[in-house]
Amino acid sequence: MTSSWLDEVKWDESGLVPAIAQDAASGRILMMAWMNREALALTAETGVAHYYSRSRKRLWKKGEESGHLQHVRELRLDCDGDAIVMQIAQTGGIACHTGRESCFYRRWENGGWRVVDAVLKDPATLYRH
Amino acid sequence: MTSSWLDEVKWDESGLVPAIAQDAASGRILMMAWMNREALALTAETGVAHYYSRSRKRLWKKGEESGHLQHVRELRLDCDGDAIVMQIAQTGGIACHTGRESCFYRRWENGGWRVVDAVLKDPATLYRH
Numbered sequence: 001m002t003s004s005w006l007d008e009v010k011w012d013e014s015g016l017v018p019a020i021a022q023d024a025a026s027g028r029i030l031m032m033a034w035m036n037r038e039a040l041a042l043t044a045e046t047g048v049a050h051y052y053s054r055s056r057k058r059l060w061k062k063g064e065e066s067g068h069l070q071h072v073r074e075l076r077l078d079c080d081g082d083a084i085v086m087q088i089a090q091t092g093g094i095a096c097h098t099g100r101e102s103c104f105y106r107r108w109e110n111g112g113w114r115v116v117d118a119v120l121k122d123p124a125t126l127y128r129h
Numbered sequence: 130m131t132s133s134w135l136d137e138v139k140w141d142e143s144g145l146v147p148a149i150a151q152d153a154a155s156g157r158i159l160m161m162a163w164m165n166r167e168a169l170a171l172t173a174e175t176g177v178a179h180y181y182s183r184s185r186k187r188l189w190k191k192g193e194e195s196g197h198l199q200h201v202r203e204l205r206l207d208c209d210g211d212a213i214v215m216q217i218a219q220t221g222g223i224a225c226h227t228g229r230e231s232c233f234y235r236r237w238e239n240g241g242w243r244v245v246d247a248v249l250k251d252p253a254t255l256y257r258h
Contacts, residue, residue: 005241018147018212020158027156029149032212044237075237079225083147083161085233096208104214108173108204112134 006037010082016052017084019043021095024073024087030095031103033062035084047072049088066126068092092121099123135166139210145181146213150224153202153216159224160232162191164213176201178217195255197221221250228252 009017016034023030035043036052039059043050049070053060063069074087096103098119105117138146145163152159164172165181168188172179178199182189192198203216225232227248234246 008242020149022158029151029214076233077235077242078232079227085158098208103207104205106206111132113137113206
C-alpha cells in the first residue's frame, strides 16, 4: 500500500490514528477506536469499517463476530491529519460491546459518570463463542 | 485533584485522553483534541472546554486567543473510559484554526482527500499577534 493519501495521515508513534464513527442518520457518535494503515486502506477499499485492536494487537473488522458491520458513507480527515471521522450505517443499531447503541453511555453529572443509556441487547447474545 | 471520576478515565501513557467536540445544535463533529487530568477537571468545573496542547506542551483553553470558546452542554465517557465526547456550543461558529466550522473539512474521494468545506473567516484575523 503506497497510496499517497495514506501518507497524508499523521500516524502516531505506534502507527495508529484515532477514528470516530458517527451514525450517518442520527448524527450520534457511536464509538472511537484506532486504525493502522492497513485498517484505513481496507475501510476505504471495502466501505466497511476496519480498526486495529490495541488489546488484541491485530486488525479488527468491526462486527466480524457480532455481525454488526459498519457501512461507511463518508470518510473525513482533520486539519492536522491526525484524526478520522466516518459517517456510518450501523448494522443492528448497536456499536458497543455492552449491547448499547453507543459506547458513550456515561454522562458526567454532579461529579461522577452516570450510566444514562439502556442496554438494547444482552451482550452475551452478541458474540459467537 | 483527587476526584474519583477522574480516576475512572483511562489516561494513556502520556496522561492524555482524546476528546471529541460535537456541536450540540447541528450534531457536527467539530474537532478532536487531547485532555490531560487538569484540562478535563477544568472543563467540568468551568463548563468551558480545556485541552492539552501536545505541540505547545501546555494547558490550552480553547478560544483563549480567538475568543472562540466552547461552552460544554454535556460530557460523556465511553465504555473503556478512554475517550470523551462533549456536546458544545461553539462561539463564533468556527472551531478550526483554518477558519472553518469543523477541522474535518477533507473528504475521501476517489483515492484522495478533497477539501469540501469553505473557509468562513480568514485565519489571519482569528488570532491576536
